[in-house]
Amino acid sequence: MKQRVSLVTLGVSDYARSKAFYAGLGWSPALDIEETAFFQANGVIVVLWARDKLAQDMGIPDDGARWGGIAVAHNVASDQEVDEIIEQARAVGAEITREPATTFYGGYAGCFLDPDGHAWEIAHNPGFGLDSDGNLVLPTS
Amino acid sequence: MKQRVSLVTLGVSDYARSKAFYAGLGWSPALDIEETAFFQANGVIVVLWARDKLAQDMGIPDDGARWGGIAVAHNVASDQEVDEIIEQARAVGAEITREPATTFYGGYAGCFLDPDGHAWEIAHNPGFGLDSDGNLVLPTS
Numbered sequence: 481m482k483q484r485v486s487l488v489t490l491g492v493s494d495y496a497r498s499k500a501f502y503a504g505l506g507w508s509p510a511l512d513i514e515e516t517a518f519f520q521a522n523g524v525i526v527v528l529w530a531r532d533k534l535a536q537d538m539g540i541p542d543d544g545a546r547w548g549g550i551a552v553a554h555n556v557a558s559d560q561e562v563d564e565i566i567e568q569a570r571a572v573g574a575e576i577t578r579e580p581a582t583t584f585y586g587g588y589a590g591c592f593l594d595p596d597g598h599a600w601e602i603a604h605n606p607g608f609g610l611d612s613d614g615n616l617v618l619p620t621s
Numbered sequence: 622m623k624q625r626v627s628l629v630t631l632g633v634s635d636y637a638r639s640k641a642f643y644a645g646l647g648w649s650p651a652l653d654i655e656e657t658a659f660f661q662a663n664g665v666i667v668v669l670w671a672r673d674k675l676a677q678d679m680g681i682p683d684d685g686a687r688w689g690g691i692a693v694a695h696n697v698a699s700d701q702e703v704d705e706i707i708e709q710a711r712a713v714g715a716e717i718t719r720e721p722a723t724t725f726y727g728g729y730a731g732c733f734l735d736p737d738g739h740a741w742e743i744a745h746n747p748g749f750g751l752d753s754d755g756n757l758v759l760p761t762s
Contacts, residue, residue, distance in 0.1 A: 481710075482647070483648050483662045485626075485665050486696070486744070486757050489742075505749050506622050507622070511760065521625050521664075522625045522665065523664030523754070534692055537691045537725070540740060547684075549631065549738075550631055550632065553627045554627055554630070555627035569653050578678075578679060585677070591679045593681070597689070598689070599681060601679060605707075615627070
């Protein structure tokens with residue numbers, strides 16, 4: 481198995497609501513078919529799909545739990561961009577779980593939950609560089 | 622906000638167990654610091670970090686739910702590769718929630734849960750091409 485993530489699928493309970501939420505953040509699907517939205521991101525594709533269909537397709541009994549312990553992070557190049565995106569998320573109805581603040585690793589981050597409770601962190605980490613495509617560059621250990 | 626995923630952080634309850642599990646799948650961290658493992662994938666970075674620390678850092682009350690409705694997919698170029706990776710996952714203790722089988726969209730996929738219940742789908746989707754880096758190529762709608 482290679483170290484590759486092809487898609488991150490967020491199970492949603494109200495497709496129209498979720499599409500409107502991500503549209504409000506400026507995301508536009510490359511493909512929108514049979515109530516499934518595919519957003520082309522950096523190498524990885526983010527998908528919105530009905531949670532009950534996803535659970536059935538994955539063979540997972542679903543108890544509708546709010547948070548499963550996964551955080552999806554979107555890193556930016558400045559503290560100001562963190563503030564701006566958190567305000568943008570707040571404006572489209574996100575629950576802000578962490579107001580932007582300095583982090584234990586010397587960065588700056590804010591966090592929000594999307595309409596289904598999927599957790600996003602918006603972060604500026606000066607210790608991790610960003611390449612010309614905006615991808616994080618890990619320091620060597 | 623750009624369409625970019627910087628990191629996918631999987632909250633884990635036993636760091637050593639999770640590291641061993643992903644090592645068993647052939648994953649090797651570029652950086653392993655303070656019980657945090659960073660795996661460089663295609664543009665995105667996958668992170669293993671203690672679930673309680675992640676929850677606290679994100680400002681999320683955590684009830685230890687098993688599945689939160691996110692699936693991380695790893696796509697490959699053939700049905701045979703799907704079978705091989707599912708067997709590899711089974712061998713290192715994954716719970717197989719969907720044995721490899723044809724999918725409703727004309728592909729072939731199997732699914733497993735990692736030691737914390739994070740859901741992975743291993744899929745071959747002939748409708749989505751793979752570029753030379755192994756990234757999915759979306760058809761235009």
